Amino acid sequence: MNTPKISAGQLFALIILFVFGTAIAVNYGLDAKKDAWIAILLGTFSGCLLFMLFSYLYRQYPDLTLTCYTQRIMGKYVGWLLGMIFVLYFIYDAARDVRDAGELLNTSVYDATPIFVLNAVMLLAIAYVLDKGLYVLARLSEIFIVIIAASGIVGSILVFASRIIDLNNLLPVLEYGWKPILTTTYPSTFIFPFGEMLCFSMLFPLLKNPELQLKTGLLAIVLSGLALSYTIAIDIAVLGADISSRSIFALLTMVSKVNIADFLQRLDPIALFTMLIVDFFKIAMLYYAAVIGTADLFQVKPSRKLVVPVGCVILITSMSITGSFNEHLLEGKLSISNFQLMVVVGIPLLLAAVHLIRKYIGKGQSVDP
Amino acid sequence: MKRKPILLLWLLLIVVVLSGCWNSKELSHLAIVSAIGVDKLPDTAHYRISFQVVNPSEISSDVQGGGGKTTAITVFADNGKTLFEVIRKASRKAPRELLFSHVKVLVIGEPLAREGITELFDTFERLNQTRLTTKVLVARNATAETVLGVVTPMEEIPADAMAGKLQFSASLWSENVEYTIDDIIRALVSMGKEPVISGVVIQGEPERGATQANVRRTTPDATIMMRGLAMFKEGKMQRWLDGVEARGTVRLLDKVKSSAVELECAEEKNVLSIELTRSKTSKKVSIHNGRPKLEVSIIQEGNLVEMKCAIDLTRMHELMKLEKKWSQQTVKDVTAAIQAARKQQVDIFGFGESLNRSNNKEWKRVVKDWDALFAQSEIQVKADSFIRNTGNRIKSYMQQQP
Numbered sequence: 196m197n198t199p200k201i202s203a204g205q206l207f208a209l210i211i212l213f214v215f216g217t218a219i220a221v222n223y224g225l226d227a228k229k230d231a232w233i234a235i236l237l238g239t240f241s242g243c244l245l246f247m248l249f250s251y252l253y254r255q256y257p258d259l260t261l262t263c264y265t266q267r268i269m270g271k272y273v274g275w276l277l278g279m280i281f282v283l284y285f286i287y288d289a290a291r292d293v294r295d296a297g298e299l300l301n302t303s304v305y306d307a308t309p310i311f312v313l314n315a316v317m318l319l320a321i322a323y324v325l326d327k328g329l330y331v332l333a334r335l336s337e338i339f340i341v342i343i344a345a346s347g348i349v350g351s352i353l354v355f356a357s358r359i360i361d362l363n364n365l366l367p368v369l370e371y372g373w374k375p376i377l378t379t380t381y382p383s384t385f386i387f388p389f390g391e392m393l394c395f396s397m398l399f400p401l402l403k404n405p406e407l408q409l410k411t412g413l414l415a416i417v418l419s420g421l422a423l424s425y426t427i428a429i430d431i432a433v434l435g436a437d438i439s440s441r442s443i444f445a446l447l448t449m450v451s452k453v454n455i456a457d458f459l460q461r462l463d464p465i466a467l468f469t470m471l472i473v474d475f476f477k478i479a480m481l482y483y484a485a486v487i488g489t490a491d492l493f494q495v496k497p498s499r500k501l502v503v504p505v506g507c508v509i510l511i512t513s514m515s516i517t518g519s520f521n522e523h524l525l526e527g528k529l530s531i532s533n534f535q536l537m538v539v540v541g542i543p544l545l546l547a548a549v550h551l552i553r554k555y556i557g558k559g560q561s562v563d564p
Numbered sequence: 565m566k567r568k569p570i571l572l573l574w575l576l577l578i579v580v581v582l583s584g585c586w587n588s589k590e591l592s593h594l595a596i597v598s599a600i601g602v603d604k605l606p607d608t609a610h611y612r613i614s615f616q617v618v619n620p621s622e623i624s625s626d627v628q629g630g631g632g633k634t635t636a637i638t639v640f641a642d643n644g645k646t647l648f649e650v651i652r653k654a655s656r657k658a659p660r661e662l663l664f665s666h667v668k669v670l671v672i673g674e675p676l677a678r679e680g681i682t683e684l685f686d687t688f689e690r691l692n693q694t695r696l697t698t699k700v701l702v703a704r705n706a707t708a709e710t711v712l713g714v715v716t717p718m719e720e721i722p723a724d725a726m727a728g729k730l731q732f733s734a735s736l737w738s739e740n741v742e743y744t745i746d747d748i749i750r751a752l753v754s755m756g757k758e759p760v761i762s763g764v765v766i767q768g769e770p771e772r773g774a775t776q777a778n779v780r781r782t783t784p785d786a787t788i789m790m791r792g793l794a795m796f797k798e799g800k801m802q803r804w805l806d807g808v809e810a811r812g813t814v815r816l817l818d819k820v821k822s823s824a825v826e827l828e829c830a831e832e833k834n835v836l837s838i839e840l841t842r843s844k845t846s847k848k849v850s851i852h853n854g855r856p857k858l859e860v861s862i863i864q865e866g867n868l869v870e871m872k873c874a875i876d877l878t879r880m881h882e883l884m885k886l887e888k889k890w891s892q893q894t895v896k897d898v899t900a901a902i903q904a905a906r907k908q909q910v911d912i913f914g915f916g917e918s919l920n921r922s923n924n925k926e927w928k929r930v931v932k933d934w935d936a937l938f939a940q941s942e943i944q945v946k947a948d949s950f951i952r953n954t955g956n957r958i959k960s961y962m963q964q965q966p
Binding site: 302303304305306307308312319323363366367369370434435437438441442448451452454460461 | 574577586587665689692695696697746749750753754917920921922924
């Protein structure tokens with residue numbers, strides 16, 4: 196699974212698709228009502244800082260994955276335990292995104308199909324790609340980034356051309372001040388989706404040009420953050436803050452309003468398609484991180500043997516995680532501000548701190564594990 | 565060797581998945597609903613909901629399919645407490661499953677509109693078949709059910725005819741607005757704006773409109789016509805706005821695309837007609853000593869297209885006099901609309917929203933009693949008119965006569 200290397204361009208494409216992931220479909224930024232776009236921009240900025248932290252850790256151990264260097268820094272037992280927490284987090288997060296995709300299909304078109312089937316089909320496709328190796332996923336991302344960019348541009352033109360945008364819906368900016376924006380950004384739009392990029396730490400050792408990692412990553416984050424913010428702003432401008440914040444899939448509702456000359460209309464399937472593609476990549480990345488992490492922790496070689504078992508765990512988790520979509524969304528908000536925050540910000544910060552302490556205080560002594 | 569059974573498994577799974585039959589619905593089992601009508605049964609909590617369903621054999625272009633035997637549409641109606649209940653109940657009457665993806669128009673009966681429409685739209689947002697782009701109308705002096713049942717010429721499906729009439733009267737005559745469900749929801753939710761909905765009337769004999777004979781005549785017995793704007797306050801209809809008031813309202817909503825304007829000629833009782841080609845309304849609200857001041861300024865352009873008097877259009881000042889007269893008349897229209905709304909204490913124009921956009925702090929202070937404040941506001945309306953051309957002639961042939 197790890198012989199060919201990932202190029203900078205592929206990393207760029209993967210990050211963009213990952214960030215779009217479920218964020219473009221289910222958006223928590225809308226807690227900030229019409230200022231959601233500001234909350235996302237703030238989230239992007241903080242996401243850049245967090246990515247710099249991940250990159251810092253990676254540069255200390257350029258050949259190791261997250262779960263490996265955690266064991267290096269924290270010692271065998273504590274490190275293994277933290278690594279396990281990471282893996283569980285990846286599985287949980289992947290399961291959440293699978294459920295998002297299933298619910299999206301279920302509420303929008305496949306109302307008579309059980310969610311289990313929709314989830315299983317989605318995971319089957321991803322398992323197939325991962326079985327072929329990460330390199331296949333990376334090349335796939337190069338194709339799909341073009342498709343996503345194209346559908347984004349064409350979609351924007353159609354929305355503008357059908358004259359449904361009313362910028363008055365975005366005014367006044369900061370109607371309720373900065374407070375709702377800040378409470379939405381920290382932690383919602385910060386962790387989701389930028390904190391989740393922790394799973395890229397499992398992939399960095401495979402980079403062809405490690406020196407380009409930080410630059411490419413930051414560029415991709417900024418670009419995708421701008422695009423997300425733009426998308427949400429358009430949603431609000433078309434639907435108004437009230438309808439978009441109450442819609443579960445604001446983008447889908449917004450696109451259904453496109454109508455050009457009574458001829459180009461009902462474009463929801465295209466939006467649905469886009470949302471599924473980006474979600475595919477997000478699940479695939481988390482799924483991959485979970486597989487590699489498990490292989491690391493339990494010394495399984497080759498790691499592709501774990502694709503099917505981990506996939507099964509994700510599938511079962513995606514079903515048992517919640518009883519209803521409302522609960523799912525509520526749990527998402529709750530877990531983001533509690534344990535997701537701990538895992539993607541708390542533990543990496545702890546790792547960096549321990550690393551620094553060992554480096555400076557333990558100078559002179561041998562720090563070999 | 566080892567891969568073969570796995571490959572076989574994949575193939576089997578692909579067969580299951582690719583056919584995509586799980587959610588399949590056969591076209592021959594579906595009935596396409598083109599319009600929905602909602603009425604209230606008097607003295608009960610029940611709605612009477614009617615569905616205009618397309619008869620596929622009638623509208624198909626297939627010549628051998630016969631056609632002409634039945635009407636292009638059938639109206640199924642039933643009573644119930646919720647829309648969804650009636651949708652399912654209707655299966656007792658409709659031979660196919662109702663499909664709501666193509667609902668063009670939602671018609672609300674006037675008695676229901678007067679009782680309140682706030683709870684009506686929830687299910688349209690929730691269900692995945694219904695669309696927010698459905699146009700909304702209020703049936704005037706008739707139940708929504710009868711409106712849905714009128715057979716229309718030129719467009720075989722009456723819902724298409726209604727949508728067409730609404731669209732073109734809104735863009736060519738500008739006495740009504742083409743509002744969709746989401747527009748209404750936005751206005752219902754907003755603190756600084758109340759909804760208006762275009763009215764639809766049946767002109768003629770509704771009874772005879774429900775038969776195919778209606779379109780076998782060159783002058784149909786019953787015609788569906790767009791007329792007036794229903795003004796709502798807190799989800800309850802207050803009154804109809806017609807003529808000048810409706811025009812002024814559409815102006816203030818800045819939805820005027822084109823219209824015909826009649827001005828009186830100088831001394832005589834004759835009139836001339838101007839084709840309005842562009843109109844832009846800007847609203848500004850400020851608060852002085854606790855009393856709102858509404859400033860409206862309109863810029864309009866048009867062409868002179870008909871004249872029943874002999875004005876010498878080669879002289880610039882004659883044209884300028886007309887422009888001035890036109891401005892005065894527009895100011896009068898707009899003022900009439902504001903007066904009508906102030907009398908009912910309903911801000912249907914979104915002045916409150918304007919204030920919120922320009923002065924958020926002030927708005928928060930007055931939002932609670934905005935309706936009362938709006939009613940005693942100071943109005944200042946200004947219009948600038950430009951007659952850009954006079955068609956294919958400058959001088960009228962009437963000018964040559966002694």
